Amino acid sequence: MTQIQPAASHFVDGQYLEDATGEAIPVLYPATGEVIATVHAATPAVVEAALASAARAQKEWAALRGVERGRVLRRAADIIRERNRDLSVLETYDTGKPLSETLVADAMSAADALEYLGGLAATLSGEHIQLGSDFVYTRREPLGVCVGIGAWNYPTQIAAWKGAPALACGNAMVFKPSETTPLGALKLAEILIEAGAPAGLYNVVQGMGAVGSALIADPRVAKVSITGSVPTGTKVYEAAARGMKHVTLELGGKSPLIVFEDADIDNAVSGAILGNFYSSGQVCSNGTRVFVQRGIKDAFLSRLRERLDGVVMGDPQDEATNFGPMVSQRQREIVEGFIRTGIEEGARLVAGGGRPDRPGFWIEPTVFADVTDTMAIARDEIFGPVMSVLDFDTEEEVLARANATEFGLAAGVFTRDLARGHRVAAGFEAGTCFINAYNLTPVEAPFGGMKRSGIGRENGKAAIEHYSQLKSVYVGMNRVEAPF
Numbered sequence: 147m148t149q150i151q152p153a154a155s156h157f158v159d160g161q162y163l164e165d166a167t168g169e170a171i172p173v174l175y176p177a178t179g180e181v182i183a184t185v186h187a188a189t190p191a192v193v194e195a196a197l198a199s200a201a202r203a204q205k206e207w208a209a210l211r212g213v214e215r216g217r218v219l220r221r222a223a224d225i226i227r228e229r230n231r232d233l234s235v236l237e238t239y240d241t242g243k244p245l246s247e248t249l250v251a252d253a254m255s256a257a258d259a260l261e262y263l264g265g266l267a268a269t270l271s272g273e274h275i276q277l278g279s280d281f282v283y284t285r286r287e288p289l290g291v292c293v294g295i296g297a298w299n300y301p302t303q304i305a306a307w308k309g310a311p312a313l314a315c316g317n318a319m320v321f322k323p324s325e326t327t328p329l330g331a332l333k334l335a336e337i338l339i340e341a342g343a344p345a346g347l348y349n350v351v352q353g354m355g356a357v358g359s360a361l362i363a364d365p366r367v368a369k370v371s372i373t374g375s376v377p378t379g380t381k382v383y384e385a386a387a388r389g390m391k392h393v394t395l396e397l398g399g400k401s402p403l404i405v406f407e408d409a410d411i412d413n414a415v416s417g418a419i420l421g422n423f424y425s426s427g428q429v430c431s432n433g434t435r436v437f438v439q440r441g442i443k444d445a446f447l448s449r450l451r452e453r454l455d456g457v458v459m460g461d462p463q464d465e466a467t468n469f470g471p472m473v474s475q476r477q478r479e480i481v482e483g484f485i486r487t488g489i490e491e492g493a494r495l496v497a498g499g500g501r502p503d504r505p506g507f508w509i510e511p512t513v514f515a516d517v518t519d520t521m522a523i524a525r526d527e528i529f530g531p532v533m534s535v536l537d538f539d540t541e542e543e544v545l546a547r548a549n550a551t552e553f554g555l556a557a558g559v560f561t562r563d564l565a566r567g568h569r570v571a572a573g574f575e576a577g578t579c580f581i582n583a584y585n586l587t588p589v590e591a592p593f594g595g596m597k598r599s600g601i602g603r604e605n606g607k608a609a610i611e612h613y614s615q616l617k618s619v620y621v622g623m624n625r626v627e628a629p630f
């Protein structure tokens with residue numbers, strides 16, 4: 147039986163730290179259901195040690211030049227790339243995602259974020275505003291200690307997408323991974339120390355929601371960035387508001403993907419596959435409402451069915467496997483509940499819907515056709531491999547239906563008519579849009595949601611705005627005039 151027990155549950159003040167009095171959290175390999183490690187939830191003593199060390203390290207770190215901070219982040223990126231295979235194997239055990247995915251999408255994206263934001267660190271600056279002979283200059287300053295809270299679908303990537311901008315701007319971070327996937331972030335913390343970060347700059351503490359709440363409530367914390375569901379994000383926003391803290395909220399979605407009759411059908415089917423079945427559908431920006439213009443509906447569905455013959459379910463550590471299990475038994479139950487509801491509501495099951503006969507938390511890639519806007523499978527985030535195909539006739543109609551949702555994370559359009567592509571993208575109420583592509587999230591581009599899908603942006607230059615604050619300094623060069 148595989149065992150990948152980390153050296154200890156937490157990484158605090160530059161080293162692994164254990165406190166076995168915290169609640170035990172078993173880590174399961176989703177492909178088999180076996181327990182492969184056990185970590186313990188952080189006790190108040192662990193949370194205190196993490197926050198105290200972060201507050202200490204932040205001062206030292208913020209005093210460095212941006213170019214010096216950037217160098218540490220870029221060194222960490224290099225170490226991650228050198229160890230990509232080991233980190234990817236670990237990520238596959240943590241999440242069940244196939245190694246064929248984790249080798250390219252997880253640690254590598256973390257490295258990209260550290261490299262990109264490490265590069266930006268040296269460019270941070272304020273401006274100089276002339277006011278006659280007086281002037282104002284602005285200083286771009288860090289926020290202080292930031293808390294990061296992760297979801298379970300991209301544990302390593304999320305740890306870095308939050309850590310890299312925080313550290314680039316001169317902040318420290320205490321990161322709480324999802325209790326379902328606690329392992330990847332510990333490696334990032336270890337590597338940052340190796341790369342030259344001061345002890346305490348990036349700490350990892352394990353635990354459930356209660357540990358997240360305790361971190362947010364602490365007066366030393368200036369900001370919280372969470373990736374998670376809308377209900378959890380709402381609670382975090384409320385808790386942060388009580389302390390007037392900055393937030394970044396990366397939450398859920400139910401994104402539309404529109405395929406017009408003039409689209410390249412193979413590309414559109416590829417986009418729909420990426421937007422529904424990559425990471426077994428456990429991707430926040432997935433285009434799970436696939437609107438297909440009526441004239442190509444049959445062609446689209448038949449091409450999609452053929453392409454599903456290429457699904458390879460197997461040992462996720464085997465690089466030939468291209469489709470993995472759900473992250474947990476609970477997530478599989480949620481997804482199966484939606485599949486039952488889809489059938490009850492009259493959607494037509496055209497592929498999948500069942501449980502493969504193997505241990506672990508597997509579910510087949512599933513496609514429903516003839517889905518209507520009011521069905522639960524077209525309204526609610528499922529977070530599993532369930533595609534809903536809806537019919538439409540006109541551009542105006544489909545855009546209105548695409549936007550008729552409380553979510554606004556992502557949206558996509560496939561068409562050969564470029565003017566229409568840009569017009570539709572401009573009309574989408576979503577933070578991350580795609581024309582003739584889907585679910586590509588390079589670190590150079592801002593990523594985030596509109597409406598209830600979130601607040602703030604990760605990545606791109608935009609991330610800097612969310613991890614720093616401006617101070618204006620007025621400089622008087624003249625006699626001070628006072629009324630008396």
Ligand SMILES: NC(=O)c1ccc[n+]([C@@H]2O[C@H](COP(=O)([O-])OP(=O)(O)OC[C@H]3O[C@@H](n4cnc5c(N)ncnc54)[C@H](O)[C@@H]3O)[C@@H](O)[C@H]2O)c1
Nearest residue numbers: 296297298323324354355358359374375378396397398430
């Ligand atoms: N927008 C994005 O970038 C993005 C990316 C990945 C996942 N997601 C979303 O994440 C969800 C799936 O992930 P999940 O099931 O881990 O989400 P979740 O909301 O259940 O949990 C997210 C994190 O919040 C913590 N948490 C729970 N209650 C808390 C509280 N009261 N205070 C502080 N922290 C608390 C959890 O322990 C976990 O670490 C989906 O809705 C998905 O769309 C969004």
